[in-house]
Amino acid sequence: MAEAQSTDLVQLVALLGAGVVAVPVFKRIGLGSVIGYLAAGVAIGPFGLGLFTDPQAILHVAELGVVMFLFVIGLEMRPSRLWGLRREIFGLGVAQVVVCGIVLTGAGILVGLPPAASFVAGAGFVLTSTATVMQLLDERGETASPAGQRIVSILLLEDLSIVPLIAAVVLLGTTGADDHALPFWQSALIAVGAVAAVVAAGRWLLNPMFRILARANAREVMTAAALLVVLGAALVMQLSGLSMAMGAFLAGVLLSESSFRHQLEADIEPFRGLLLGLFFLGVGMSLDLRVLVLDWEYILAALAGYMILKAIAIFAVARLFRADRREALTRAAMMAQGGEFAFVLYSAAVAGGVIDGRLNAILTATVILSMALTPLTVLALRYLPEPKQSLEGLDVADGLEGRVLMIGFGRFGQIVSQFLLSEGIDVTAIDSDADMVRSAARFGFKVYYGDGTRLDVLRAAGIEHADLVVVCTDKRESTDVIVELIRSEFPLAKLYVRSYDRQHTLKLRKLGVDFEIRETYESAFTFGMQSLEGLGYDEGRIAEVAETIREREAARLAIQMSGGQISYTDIQGKLLPQPLTVPKRRAKALNEEAAKATADAAE
Template identity: 30%
Template sequence: MFDHILLNIVFLLVITVGLVSISRRFHLPPILNYILVGIIVGPFGFGLIESEKSISFLAEFGIVFLLFSIGLEFSLTQMMSMRKMVFGYGGLQVLLTGAFVYFSCQMFGLDIETSIVVASAFALSSTAIVIKQLTEQSEIQTRHGRAAVGVLIFQDLMAIPLLILIPALGTASGDSLSSELGLAFLKGGIVVVVMLFAGRYLLRPLFHEVASSKSQELFTLTVLTVVLSAAAFTEEMDISMTLGAFLAGMMLGETEYRHQIEADIRPFQDILLGLFFITVGMMISPAVLQSDFFIIIAITLGIMLIKGIVIFGILKTFKKPEGVSIRTAVSLAQVGEFGLVLITLALSYELLSDELGQILLTSAVISMMITPLLVKFNGRIANRLCRQSYQNNFSEMENVIKEDTKFLSEHVVLLGFGRVGQTTAKFLEQAHVPFVALDMDIKRVHEAQQSGEPVYFGDSAKHSIIKATNLSKAKVAIITFHNYHAAIKTLKTLKDVAPELPILVRTQDDSHINEFMAAGATEVVPDTFESSIMLASHLLLMIGQPPSQVLRQTRAARKGRYSLLNGMYPGESDHTPFDNAQIGQVIQPIRINDSAFAVGKRLEELPFSELSINIKSVKRGSVRGDDPDVRTRIRAEDVLIVQGLPENIDKFEYYLNTGK
């Protein structure tokens, strides 16, 4: 449509903004939005942009940043801690799936190089879609979630040999194939060693020096330089430049600057990555989809069925329950973005014909489009396919919880046993309040149970699991998840099972307070709101503001935010029960002046008991006496270290000075 590359890019961005805005309402993954834009504007769609070559240069940078970000997420520590899942489940999955696909391609008459490309691409799943969907559903720490993560980690690790293999296949001739492949892997090995050496001995000191300059521009520029330098180095070695980016990401992912690097590259990554997936969409022909519809659907269903059966068989071999095996298999049955990268790379090296490439790309994209639904309903699918064993497994969990909680009453049901949940549990234990907790992290539950904690593995969004906690006799339920989607599902389940039960919900910020309140929460406590209030109140006290004034300010900030607690402030009284729980007692030094009324008085003569003041210490010169005797006489220039509510400390200090 436009001859100028800049106009093409601007036109693309305008269409992308509009389409992504609309599709977000349907919760479609961003990758699929970009691919759809490519189909619409591409030469096989409306022909608004005649060739993807006009933006392919920028799209190549998108691939580089995709692989760099995957490398950043790759954790050697996590890989070693999950080595059984990574090398056991993941290794067998890639090997067996690749072998099935390779021999299937051979049966249909494809040559060796093409068969290897298709097997390599289809053996990999979508890290971006699966991890995002599992995280939103709070299933990342479940048994099937951890198994899926283990497989995905190995698939990411396979990026190194596959990114060496595809260019080698593209440049090797028939007679010298084995020698060319051997040379390519030798060069690849040298590249990996050089990059590992550079990461250990050069990159960490470099970023330490750059970070010490405290220049955001210099830090960002250094990140871009490292990424592009690594990509250029591997390209000069006749290996895919994406390998260099992936290795650079792996190296930097092990440093303390990982999160800052992620934040810096994300704007570049998201935009350029979007252009890459747009170019993928431009390669897909609706005409080919129409003419080869049944072939494309057969390939899509065939690869998803093969991968599903392989993953299910592997997990059953490792003695995983049928439900866990099916949920993992369903979640990983698709072709991923890495598969798209390998197919487009193979097209650039002419290892695939244009028609076959379009068919494979279309099949891969369709499998990715199905994935969010499959992951979302993986539990229902497992329930349908193995209803008896699946229900027996849940029944066993429910029976254990029922048996252990059948004598509980007036207890707290704690949903989520992460850092916030465990802190809450400690307070409940100190107050001798019984509680029962549910969590989906099997390792955390196991460790807590070994320590004697009443913590059980179970999905708190399931009615039967919630009922098993003896919810009808509970005093209150508290939801401690930071994930909005999991919290709202659990809240709705609680209201279905026990409509009158008070429910306290913790959330990270105040963006979903109205939704939680509308869903039936009795009270919502946002982390950021509370932490900012406490930080500000401590700051005001440290700079010398009167405690009573600080108390009034914090009350005013909370007023209207917590409707339930507002009812506990009748007439702005200084003696509400909530003061002690919410503001808490403070420790404050009081210096006794020469003219103070308290000089010469014994501690027992002071009204500290009436004001609920605890005199922790008396400091005289450089000597500090803790837990002083009540017969101690106060001298001028003494410092009393007292503990109590801020307004009571104000009254006590006034009495010390005036005797009133």
């Protein structure tokens, strides 16, 4: 008994240790957490160190990570927003699944597979790995972007495709797989009933239940209830033949307008992240290295052929639905792999006699390798040249002589320009984003197309005649290039610059700009003053606190600029007046912060 417990503990420690070691290393070298988990799974799996002999048991539990991920996504997707994506789900999603299915099935037939086996092999690869794609979107911060929402819509449609695909495999089967199977119309009716049950529970039961539990003031019970909702919805969908992830997503959508939404998300998040990592570890363990050695030619051919053909089909569908070139390439790179549902589909096909065990092993290895390669294909997009912008209908900066030259006309520059234009000051604004230039024209602003990092463009924009140069670009790297170029070629130009953060401010001051300001500095000041007002402080005290903070910030910057030559006594005298109505804890914090600033500068 003790020996069995020791073995279980060793395996648990191995799982946690593999993830803790591998993920930071792979993220550090730029390959992302997914490949880190997959590599760790291979290392500790049955074909590595052999610490685990049954990867499927790990995968069975870890699939709940995908389920919880979709629940969190559902919490962010209000019903009105989901309804707004109906065209993407049932238009774009159906188009991609159908086109990819036809292409991959045709490829299987061309290489000599029977039509039924070709269809099953292609269908398993058509359905993208929800876990892999969602993790990549989350790491890139693109889940809520329009392009990210279109990918989520396609993934939802692919989840809906599970029922008809399973039914198709059963119909194609030749051995006992269909002995106890229900007719398709009954399966579809059960699936509709399950969806209706989840919707009804979400609409009339969940909110009252959470209100009752909230009154009990038991945090652990709320966490248990959150898990119950997710797993319960997943179970109902699974029993009806649908995807567990689909059930969790639907439950999340139904709770997206609940007052308990943020509490639910906070309760689920730790389980979601841990189980999703466990899922990728399980996938890595499932990679049969013996199959790779014996059938590597077939696996590499299938991997290259399926990924390339699927990527081409996805790109074509994306362009057909008017996605720009960059978005179409990104979608093709992210979704060119097979998915975890392929394991279920291939197992059903083996049971039904549609494919044999060897083909199943080859296809499973192909899907796993495609999931491992996906982060690398997405990483490769960084090295592709940016698509050339169409300059049709744009005025290019040439021979201009405005009193103020503004470089960058984004959110920051647009507000700055209103002060200048309101006084009738002649402003020449240039921007390197053609879409921004066109958008500004629609609102009555005259902006010229031009790249401020080029000397010839600056001359054409009239920098030699400008009384003031205002740099309002939003990328720190571009701002640095522009400032260094202007300071080198036009040292007498009066230069006002938008700064990104504190370190950027220090760099710009060392470059000798006449004025700089952090893009969020004044808005944060206003926000802080309003917060004090909301707490009942009088206007005089708020102004005094604001002035104190401004002086302290100025002194801290002076310390960093001068290498610590300003003494603590000087700082204390400038920055720490008698606190008056400021609470003692706040006065103490100000003193400690000033002392820390001095110590940091001295180091």
